Every structure is written in C-alpha cells, then in structure tokens.
Amino acid sequence: MEITFWGVRGSIPSPGAEFNRYGGNTPCVSIRTRQGALVILDAGTGITVLGRSLMTTGFGHGAGRATLLLTHAHWDHIQGFPFFAPVFIPGNRFTIYGPSESPSMVEGLLEGQMDPHFSPIHTLRNLGATIQVLATQDGVTFRVDDLQVTGRINPHGSYSALAYRLEQDGQQVVYAPDAGYNGEPSPQTQELYHGASVLIHDCTYTGPDQRARRSRGQSSIEEAAHVAAMCQVKSLVMFHYDQDYTDQQVDGLRDRCREYLDREPGGKAIELVAAAEGLTLHTD
C-alpha cells in the first residue's frame, strides 16, 4: 500500500511560514492499493490539495472512483469536503463510509454541512459526482476493492471516533487520528492495532499540554509511544499535531517521542515517522 499525507494538523488549519514544513492542513490521508484503488481517510482541508492533484488524472474527466472513510464528523475531519474538486465532476463515483447506525444519519451530517445558510451548494444532490453514503460501526469488517477494512471506536472527549485498520497481502495500515483513552486502549482497539505495519496515531500534544487539556480527548506523544510498543507495531507515524505547534516544536516532539519509544519494551525496534504534508510511505 502507498500512503500519502495531505493534511496532518488537528482542530483548525494553521497557515503561516512557521508551519510550512509539516503543513497546516487538517487531516486527510490517501491509500493507493496494490491494484490501484484509491481510499481516502478523512476530509479535512488536506483533501482540497489531494483534489487538485486528482484533477490531472481520470477524476478530471469523470472517470474517477474512490472510497472515503470518515472517522467522525468534527469539522477538522470533514471541512474540506465541499471544496474537493472531483465531487463536482459528473461521472466520478464516490462511496463514503461514516460511523453511524444508519446511512441516512451519515448523509444527514454531510447535508448539514451543505445547508444553504452555510454553503452555496445547498445539498449533496447538487454535486456532480455519484455519491453513495454508507454507515459502519464498531467491530464491523467490510471490503473496499482489494482491501479488508475494520473499524473500532475510540473515546474522543465527549464524543468518539472510529479507528480504521486496512489490510492487504499481510500488510496492515491503521489510522487512529483522534484517541483520548481512559488509561489504556480497549482490548478491541489493541487488537485492531496489533502488529500493524504502520500505525498512524494521534500525537496532538506533549504530555504536559495533554494533561492540561484532557477533556479534549486527544493523545500525547508518550501515550502514542506506549500504545505502539504495547501493540508491537512495526512503524509509528505521528499525526494530528496541535494547531499552534511550529515545525521546530514538532521536530522536538519527534525527538522526544523517539526517546519514549526507546524506553518501552520492544520500542527500539519500532520505526518512527512524523507525518508531513506531501510525505509518501510504502508498506512493502
């Protein structure tokens, strides 16, 4: 699988020269499968940059197809969707999964975003592309093209967010951008993360900042390092940085996260990457 990062920032986009290297866009990650299928994780403002790039491919003339997996409906994970250029092109086809009991509730969330008070689009039905909206829930496994996908619910402040595990040919990518554990992750979540080739994990805060803002339901770099080691992942990717952390501060987070990993049993063997806009990783 080929993983590309289009937005790595939490809460709200951070424009400014001091954020250029890691990037200021809110969450969006794309996965290209072995057979060339496209899966998009979340629709923060990073998806606008992905969209511009896709418009030079089949998506530019209505021959594109992709699946969008939403972890939850906080603004920073959906705010780029109305500006994702390929959804305006007739012929393109998108399947959108969101965490809910019913597809109509997921559709309702997206319709709320398109409401004419807030958006000139008025309704999803005015988008040119063909869009199918589906719901998924805790513990459900489904197929997306040549991938097997499983979602698990993590606590996230007053709310919750899905984490997704994507598997293909013995390679596993786990995407867990928003996780505010009450102590340790649940056994089910640990199982979801276990042995992953790549774990993209919430690293919003330093330890002290996280403890001062615990109600926000985000992880610290210590917690991410601990969880990565406990679940014996091969590679940990830091993600969802606080909107005020500059590039220099994120460099520091990465160095400290490495130290935390090295202190964990088995942690020295885990590769550490700090996600940055434009970065591409391969699982094999």
Added chain:
Amino acid sequence: MQIRFWGVRGSFPVPGSTTNRVGGNTSCVQVCPDDGTVLVIDAGTGIRKLGQQLMTGPCGQGAGLVHLLISHTHWDHIQGIPFFAPLYQAGNQVKIYARQQDVQLETIFCSQTKDPYFPVSLSDVAASISFSALIEGESFTVGDTRVRCARLNHPFISIGYRIDADGASLAYVSDTAPFDRILFGRQFIAGRPDLDSPPREDAAKLQAMRQGVVELCRGCDLVVYDTMFRMHEYLARPHWGHSSPEHALELVHEAGARCLALFHHAPDRSDDEVEQDVQTARGRARCKVFAAEEGAVFDVGDGARRVD
C-alpha cells in the same frame, strides 16, 4: 481609526509556502476606532489569532466587549467562531450582528457547534453572547462609531458594512457579485446562465442594490472589496457570487472612494499572483490600490496608509 487584517482568503483556509505573505486564513478584519471599541467584521479562521491577542487585554480578565459584524454565514465567514478565545472566558460579552434570516440567528450560529460537529456548544460557552438581526439599510452606533449596512449580491444574501468614526470612513463589501447579470437570492443556481442580461424586473432590483452599495462606499477613505475572481474566471463562473478587481474599481470610482483593498483572495491565488493583480489594477485605477494581507495594519483617515 485603524484597520487590521487577520484573514483575507475566500472559500477555505490555504496553508502553504505560496501563501505565506498574503496569508491563508479566511476572512476576518478588525476595525479599531480611537475610543478603543473592539469591532470585528467576519469570523473566518483569522479570528483565532485576533482572539489570542484580545486575551492579553480586558478579554483576558473577563471584562471584554466585542462587537462582531457578520457579512453572511457561509463557512469561510464564521468557521473561526468556535476557536475565538474570548468566548470561553466568563464575564466577556460578544455581540453578534448579522442579516435577519428565515430562522433566528442564534439557531443558525448554534448549529455550527452542535453535536457531532464540535465538542463545545456555542450556547454553553462562558461568555455572554447576544444576537442582533439587521435589516439592510439599517444604521446604528457602537460607542462613537456609526455602522451602516447594505445588501450585497451573493447566494443566500450577504450584507456590506460602512464604519464611520474619528472623521474617517471605511466600507467592507464582501462577498458580492457585480450587479448586472444575476440577481442572487435564496435560489440555487446550478450553472452559468444562458442570458448575459437578467429579466427586466431583476435588472431594476440589481440597479437599486448597486446604488445602495455605491452610497455605502460614497467618499470612503478605504473600501475593502471581494475581488476573488480574475475577469476570465468571473465570466466562466458568474453564478458563484464574486467580483473581479475591475468590478470593484468601477464601483469605487463611482463612489469617489480614496483607496481600494483587494480582499477575499481565491484559495489557489499565490502571493506572486496577488501582487500581479495589484499591479494590473493600479494600471487602471484612479484611486490607491493595495492587496489586503494578513497582519497588515492601516491608518484610515484622509485615505489609508500602511503602518505596521
């Protein structure tokens, strides 16, 4: 009176190295009359940093009073509200003004923060919030400052503002299309209309609306204007509800205003392209022209001069 730009971008925020100078945050402008009144126009992502700065003053002690004028409630003009720090300090007062709608303003603004979109509801924040529904043409005072509003030509209807204080005047005209082809209201317009001129009844309404905006800008020291499009982009997408620098200049000239600030830059417009647009506009302008840039501060009065 001064003006400070906190967010100058249209549609959505655009972080990245090609927007560092002009800025990537969505629309937010602070107007600073000499009496210290805190007057803000629009609440795009730029309002977050304004909020941080206000917290170093009375807002940090819960003694702040903020007047927030909203042009319309499209996301790029309100998406910063949940990140406006003074809202989370008890004792602060935030007065929000916006055009009257089909439902109460409070209902519209609170739906931005309802579950599951945002973890803290606007109705639960510590500060006290009040809403004032404005009718176009209405005028009111805030301290020694006079505020007037006029209808603009934009999907679901926006309003422009004129601020008069300290013997100076400025107008904020964003978002708006020109007033000649399409009359925007509450309808959805799917594509570029076939006709280059609207039905006669609409043409009369557009003419009246245009006259209202000319009067709003009449003799202003500074006009901040939606110039999201270059002319060829406008001609391809007249139904999106935005103007070009040429449209802005025509109106500003007629109103006899002193300076034009190009504003609400398109998300994909680079710093260099904005500079080109300024040079092109200067070539045909009979007033001073500059681009609104994040962080820029201007003295307003007898024209406008950058002072930061």
